[in-house]
Amino acid sequence: MRRSKRLVLLSKFLSDNPNRIFTLKFFGEKYDAAKSSISEDLNIIKDAFYEGGEGVLETIPCAAGGVRFRIKRPQKEIENFLSELCSVLSDRSRIIPGGYLYMTDIIFSPEYSSRIGEIFAQIFVEEEPSCVLTVETKGIPLALMTAKALGVPLVVARRDSRVTEGPSVNISYVSGSSQRIQNMALPTRALSKNARVLIVDDFMKGGGTARGMMELVRQFGAEVVGVAVLVTTALPAEKLVKNYISLMVLEKIDAELGQINLKPVKFPANEEGI
Amino acid sequence: MRRSKRLVLLSKFLSDNPNRIFTLKFFGEKYDAAKSSISEDLNIIKDAFYEGGEGVLETIPCAAGGVRFRIKRPQKEIENFLSELCSVLSDRSRIIPGGYLYMTDIIFSPEYSSRIGEIFAQIFVEEEPSCVLTVETKGIPLALMTAKALGVPLVVARRDSRVTEGPSVNISYVSGSSQRIQNMALPTRALSKNARVLIVDDFMKGGGTARGMMELVRQFGAEVVGVAVLVTTALPAEKLVKNYISLMVLEKIDAELGQINLKPVKFPANEEGI
Numbered sequence: 001m002r003r004s005k006r007l008v009l010l011s012k013f014l015s016d017n018p019n020r021i022f023t024l025k026f027f028g029e030k031y032d033a034a035k036s037s038i039s040e041d042l043n044i045i046k047d048a049f050y051e052g053g054e055g056v057l058e059t060i061p062c063a064a065g066g067v068r069f070r071i072k073r074p075q076k077e078i079e080n081f082l083s084e085l086c087s088v089l090s091d092r093s094r095i096i097p098g099g100y101l102y103m104t105d106i107i108f109s110p111e112y113s114s115r116i117g118e119i120f121a122q123i124f125v126e127e128e129p130s131c132v133l134t135v136e137t138k139g140i141p142l143a144l145m146t147a148k149a150l151g152v153p154l155v156v157a158r159r160d161s162r163v164t165e166g167p168s169v170n171i172s173y174v175s176g177s178s179q180r181i182q183n184m185a186l187p188t189r190a191l192s193k194n195a196r197v198l199i200v201d202d203f204m205k206g207g208g209t210a211r212g213m214m215e216l217v218r219q220f221g222a223e224v225v226g227v228a229v230l231v232t233t234a235l236p237a238e239k240l241v242k243n244y245i246s247l248m249v250l251e252k253i254d255a256e257l258g259q260i261n262l263k264p265v266k267f268p269a270n271e272e273g274i
Numbered sequence: 275m276r277r278s279k280r281l282v283l284l285s286k287f288l289s290d291n292p293n294r295i296f297t298l299k300f301f302g303e304k305y306d307a308a309k310s311s312i313s314e315d316l317n318i319i320k321d322a323f324y325e326g327g328e329g330v331l332e333t334i335p336c337a338a339g340g341v342r343f344r345i346k347r348p349q350k351e352i353e354n355f356l357s358e359l360c361s362v363l364s365d366r367s368r369i370i371p372g373g374y375l376y377m378t379d380i381i382f383s384p385e386y387s388s389r390i391g392e393i394f395a396q397i398f399v400e401e402e403p404s405c406v407l408t409v410e411t412k413g414i415p416l417a418l419m420t421a422k423a424l425g426v427p428l429v430v431a432r433r434d435s436r437v438t439e440g441p442s443v444n445i446s447y448v449s450g451s452s453q454r455i456q457n458m459a460l461p462t463r464a465l466s467k468n469a470r471v472l473i474v475d476d477f478m479k480g481g482g483t484a485r486g487m488m489e490l491v492r493q494f495g496a497e498v499v500g501v502a503v504l505v506t507t508a509l510p511a512e513k514l515v516k517n518y519i520s521l522m523v524l525e526k527i528d529a530e531l532g533q534i535n536l537k538p539v540k541f542p543a544n545e546e547g548i
Contacts, residue, residue: 003278008282008322011289012285012326012328015285044282049282051275052282052283105463105464140411144415144419145418148385153383154382155382156378156411158411163370189376
């Protein structure tokens with residue numbers, strides 16, 4: 001196979017499998033080429049991904065020699081994307097009677113959810129999450145795309161336990177915004193004790209749901225390594241969860257005037273300055 | 275930018291944006307290159323994607339000249355993948371008390387769900403779906419990945435209507451397997467009248483849920499162009515939905531003997547021979 005074709009297929013493969021380690025031997029066999037040729041290919045790809053703002057192709061010191069592609073977009077590009085997203089979401093036609101903001105189409109869009117998931121992954125990759133956790137329903141697309149970008153499994157808590165999923169751990173928690181008691185269940189086989197869990201959700205008001213997920217993780221004896229949310233409301237300022245990252249803050253919806261005040265969070269930013 | 279770097283970035287871009295048309299002018303500006311150079315790049319990528327079994331880079335006749343990457347994996351590769359999937363799912367530890375099969379980890383895995391979504395997309399791309407529809411919860415990852423591979427939006431019906439999503443169309447239907455009356459709701463703004471809808475779900479027994487989704491689409495005056503399901507049960511042989519494609523058939527679970535009889539469907543196969 002000629003170099004140009006190998007470059008095409010290698011680029012696609014690495015892009016499809018972010019954050020996973022592959023050896024030069026593996027690629028040599030896959031593309032029927034000498035390790036030295038593969039090594040040269042990877043250097044070209046490394047420069048191209050870096051210059052193109054796609055990410056970093058890291059060399060991993062291991063017996064056989066390996067590489068790992070990590071998505072890393074320039075800060076400016078992420079800021080532009082979040083500004084664009086705020087502008088799309090601030091269209092007055094998105095105001096739902098009752099003063100809610102219609103975000104479902106954006107959250108379920110493969111295009112937006114994959115970009116948001118890549119941003120979450122980029123922020124938390126150094127924490128080395130071993131899985132992503134969310135609770136049904138609207139958090140699933142963002143959480144799945146985050147898991148994909150991290151190369152780890154997704155785990156989804158349900159609102160109630162299902163006979164089709166076997167024994168489960170169930171918790172009750174008070175929703176921060178509605179003050180209602182809610183349930184959350186996760187099959188016992190879904191999470192292992194030594195898991196490093198990144199919690200992802202679409203929206204946070206009081207933080208009760210996120211705290212419920214943290215409690216659920218604790219019941220399994222596993223560890224929460226981060227909480228990532230797409231949109232938080234400005235009020236209440238005190239959330240039930242202390243350390244989280246959100247990409248946008250919803251300050252106000254004025255249904256009368258048809259005004260939505262939604263702002264991107266300066267990236268990267270959380271209380272720990274990550 | 276040198277050719278080799280352009281090849282890397284172009285390959286990644288096309289791979290990230292399947293089934294969407296881009297003009298040579300767009301790429302020329304993006305990578306600061308002459309249209310003739312981009313055209314040569316695309317020819318190399320076309321050959322590489324084809325030889326590597328990734329898919330087809332089609333030339334689209336339009337004013338400015340355009341290309342579209344469509345995922346198209348060799349039949350043999352898909353058959354191997356489905357055999358492997360059946361083997362993973364047939365592990366006796368997956369039998370849940372009550373005679374159910376635990377598939378949640380596979381369905382929620384970014385790796386499996388994206389491969390399954392790409393297969394669904396490959397089967398139905400010629401029907402030109404304008405969106406993918408599923409119902410919460412377990413169908414979402416497969417449906418999202420199908421939508422991503424098709425380059426179209428995802429629409430998710432809920433079990434009940436939500437105040438946060440505005441006015442909705444609600445239907446009741448009888449679940450084919452449990453014979454219980456269930457509800458399904460979709461915000462009125464989620465689906466347009468001229469939509470061409472591909473229905474995706476993880477599991478079908480009686481077909482009641484799929485028929486419910488078809489009824490929901492009909493209420494919007496839109497058209498169903500296909501129904502894609504990961505696993506169907508062999509019994510009942512008569513489903514409430516006539517034309518569907520499933521990738522695997524669950525013939526039997528014997529909880530006593532710890533046996534699971536799950537088989538890949540010969541691909542591609544449905545009643546219309548698609």
